[in-house]
Amino acid sequence: MKRAIIKTTHLCKSFSIGKEKLDIINNMNLEIYEGDFTIIMGSSGAGKSTLLYAISTMDQYSQGKVELLGKDITSFNENQIAKIRKNDMAFIFQGINLLPDMTLFENVSFNGYSPSKSKKSVNQKAQLLLKKLGLEKDVYKYPSEVSGGQKQRTAIARALINEPKIIFADEPTGALNSSMGMVVLDILTQLNNEGQSIVMVTHDLKAASRGNRILYLKDGRIDGELSLDHLGEGSLKEREEVVYKFLNEKNW
Numbered sequence: 001m002k003r004a005i006i007k008t009t010h011l012c013k014s015f016s017i018g019k020e021k022l023d024i025i026n027n028m029n030l031e032i033y034e035g036d037f038t039i040i041m042g043s044s045g046a047g048k049s050t051l052l053y054a055i056s057t058m059d060q061y062s063q064g065k066v067e068l069l070g071k072d073i074t075s076f077n078e079n080q081i082a083k084i085r086k087n088d089m090a091f092i093f094q095g096i097n098l099l100p101d102m103t104l105f106e107n108v109s110f111n112g113y114s115p116s117k118s119k120k121s122v123n124q125k126a127q128l129l130l131k132k133l134g135l136e137k138d139v140y141k142y143p144s145e146v147s148g149g150q151k152q153r154t155a156i157a158r159a160l161i162n163e164p165k166i167i168f169a170d171e172p173t174g175a176l177n178s179s180m181g182m183v184v185l186d187i188l189t190q191l192n193n194e195g196q197s198i199v200m201v202t203h204d205l206k207a208a209s210r211g212n213r214i215l216y217l218k219d220g221r222i223d224g225e226l227s228l229d230h231l232g233e234g235s236l237k238e239r240e241e242v243v244y245k246f247l248n249e250k251n252w
């Protein structure tokens with residue numbers, strides 16, 4: 001049986017705009033499982049990013065409970081949040097956010113330095129990760145000297161340096177052209193095949209088809225889900241057809 005690495009109980013998130021209160025996540029009970037490539041889909045404004053931020057400590061929630069890796073983070077203080085973020089989680093976003101004055105190598109290794117690790121071992125790991133992501137010739141370039149796809153692969157290497165238990169990704173291919181996007185999706189698929197748990201928000205059918213479980217969000221609630229487990233590593237085309245049919249039924 002799969003182990004839940006994220007569990008929400010009666011999760012609610014509202015925003016206040018002036019006197020108006022917008023309920024974005026409504027009383028959500030959800031489990032996300034270890035080893036899964038979980039996809040969060042839904043129409044624009046459905047609350048996908050809001051949910052991702054609430055379950056990943058990136059934003060506070062209004063009510064309810066979130067258990068992350070078996071720990072109730074509801075009452076975590078800033079230090080505890082910083083620790084779980086650094087040790088157990090990684091984030092890959094559309095905006096990439098590499099530090100412009102650091103080389104690709106420095107962007108990756110800098111994130112890994114900690115008093116409990118030798119600098120040498122972190123540097124070696126950064127080199128290995130950059131190599132794994134096909135960037136061995138670019139390690140001493142600056143972000144301004146490489147393409148969007150190379151930057152996004154660097155962001156993935158940076159995300160992996162601390163061996164996160166969960167990767168959270170929000171539209172990681174959103175700013176890339178389709179061939180660069182494919183490269184990034186292939187990397188995420190490979191990582192998931194190696195056991196990495198990933199939770200990804202996407203609008204993109206091709207990206208969604210890489211997951212093994214798709215959650216469809218509507219008005220801040222889970223309005224349906226699709227498992228692709230039965231397809232194994234079947235062809236991408238077959239996966240895309242199954243996902244397309246599911247989304248069509250949801251009037252996506």
Ligand SMILES: Nc1ncnc2c1ncn2[C@@H]1O[C@H](COP(=O)(O)OP(=O)(O)OP(=O)(O)O)[C@@H](O)[C@H]1O
Nearest residue numbers: 015016017024042043044045046047048049050051
């Ligand atoms: N900081 C905020 N303050 C006020 N309203 C917000 C805030 N963040 C999000 N919202 C509102 O919450 C709703 C859900 O936003 P969210 O970004 O989660 O949607 P989404 O499903 O990810 O949409 P998209 O696919 O367009 O990115 C939207 O109506 C948005 O305007």
